[in-house]
Amino acid sequence: MKRSKRVEALDQRKVNLDGFIDEWPEKGFIAMSSPYDPEPSVRVENGVITELDGKKREEFDFIDQFIADYAIRVDRAEESMAVPSLEIARRIVDIHVSRDEILRLVSGITPAKMKEVINHLNVVELMMGMQKMRARRVPGNQAHITNLKDDPVQIAADAAEGALRGFSEEETTMGIARYAPFSAIALLIGSQVGRRGVLTQCSAEEATELELGIRGFTTYAETLSVYGTEKVFIDGDDTPYSKAFLNAAYASRGLKVRFTSGSGSEVLMGSTEKKSMLYLECRCLYMTKGAGSQGIQNGSVSCIGITASVPAGIREVIGENLVAALLGLECASSNDQSFSNSDMRRTARTMLQFMPGTDFIFSGYAAEPNYDNMFAGSNFDAEDFDDYNVIQRDMQVDGGLKPVTEADVIRVRRKAGQAVQAVFRYLNLAEVTDEQVEAVTYAHGSKDTLNRDVVADLMGIEEMMKKGVTGIDVVKALAETGFEDVADSILNMLKQRVIGDYMHTAAILDENFHVMSGVNTPNNYMGPGTGYRVDGKRWEEIKQIPHRIDRHRF
Amino acid sequence: MEINELLVRQITDAVIRELNQDRSAAPGGEDRIEKVDYSGYPRAKQGTDPKEVVIGVGAAFQTVIKNTITGIPLDDVIRNIIAGIEEEGMTARVVKNLKTSDVGFIGLEAAKLSGSGIGIGLQSKGTTVIHHKDLYPLSNLELFPQAPLMTLETYFNVGKNAAKYVKGEKVLPIACTNDPMVRAKYQVKAALMHIQETDQLSPELNMIEWTV
Known part of the structure; x- marks a missing residue:
């Protein structure tokens, strides 16, 4: 066939490098609804759910049982289930129905019913739902801070700039993986140099992550994964009960935690039971709620x-985000x-969360060039900062970021590098040279930094973990090496674990370590004239993008 | 206590249900490939040789799947890993894991069978891990999560480094590589290959000795 030049040009477009596949319900390649999804149903006998979404209690798998016993308000189940799904969907977008009323209504419905409700909403309605149902009044944002070399000095500098x-x-x-303790400490230090009160975490194997938290190297945790089918859980040597236990372990030490789920994982792991991605994700979110977690990624x-x-x-992605918000989860x-x-x-894809605002629009945004993003690349990276700031300004939307000056960027990066250098020296962990700090200060990514002695770092880490170094040792090291302000910040972050207020839903801290959560600053959107509006000081901040024409000098 | 007993029973039931299902061939999925019968193969033995590295491979390895996600022949992949191990003066043994297609567990199970306690997990699509018998399943000595970036040289070095861990040397981990667009290009293909691998599991056979 003689080729059309138009079609040839289209074939060259980057979108055609993406992977697309037709729906295939038998293997779970189906987003919103599968012909094999169950019909919603519930039956309550003597205060116990004896039938859930077409299954009798004796047929329950451990996910069904966990959901029936812990995730659905039994006292509201029959009443809520009697309200048609279409009616619930309409109330979600009705500005005269409050978030609290929706939370109450939805707390009695089953996962299959939830899936049905979401299927009645188009993407604009899903965004309207999110605008109302988000837990915290002001939206927020989260960064990824990583690099290809696992260089802790760069982590500290990027953390400082990200916080700024x-x-x-x-x-x-x-x-x-063995770099985790250095990464966690560098992130903790760097974040507080950039802006006091930023929360930090280190995504690692679960037991390692818990230990880092207990030692005070991190201030929250996120990587507690749940899955929508029993087989995937069993393959990972896990159950909803073990996740609930792990959640409680963090809570016992006063650490903020959220779970992680997300559609597609069951497809990737080959065990979907032919169910839709949305239905399986609903099960994940009910488990998260049942396990007592305040939130979900x-x-x-x-x-x-x-x-x-x-x-x-x-559409399914914003749909599952909304399900989380409907269940009252961060x-x-x-x-x-x-x-x-x-x-x-x-x-x-990002506009669906950016426009309505979510508790954290990204989870997270690569605050380094994507070649350094060790989560295999984020949807936005450091090279998109200015685009993102301009979009916030164009739309008058709060996406959680702000324009900064080059002088401030350089200042906080240098200070973060020096603070890590001082701590590593004081605790005798590993050598950080002045040249390394200098390179990292002006670097864009790890291509611009000096190589570290990896073997020496790994030995230093092993010794540090054996010696039982904790967050308090980091505070002491900073205080004794001239970084009293950073020491004070980290001590304040550790105090949060004793106070415990930041374990409330969707909590973040301001620069004075005051908690802003869905409890003390709840989202109160009920249509025009209500809820969070971008104005005042925050709007002025968003306006200050670089490269504006100065009419006085024109 | 009641909940615990109930839970244990349910997990047991679920596992048995799952085992039965896998034995009885096709639950759904029209495009199913014939399942390879591994029942005649010798079961994998517990190693005693302190110089050995056990390489655990996925269920579809060299049978249903012959090339990695980027088309590198699996024959060459395994040959290079073994060559790397042997260059360091250690010995290699290959077992096939028919119980799980999860690379972390394939690696850990291989390490537990290994006389040295060091094992390598290798999925048929090319994802690789170096594991130690005493580590948590989802921890590792070295992980190579992005199969599309693997080359024969990397596989050779994986073998070398695994052997160095056996010798108790201070090992410099292989430098990480990263393609931030890997998901867009390969994730669907990765899912399809993983489904093929998972479809070949025969959990009742656990692990078998595999001649490459």
């Missing part, structure tokens, strides 16, 4: 390549993983 730019939470992970997350490959996949709404070669497509 407005992120409320920062998350790190490693290429080499969801929105397909690391399996976005799967969900985005099928029709209505991106929602850190993904946007944290690259999935498209097309700038247009990746931006469109």
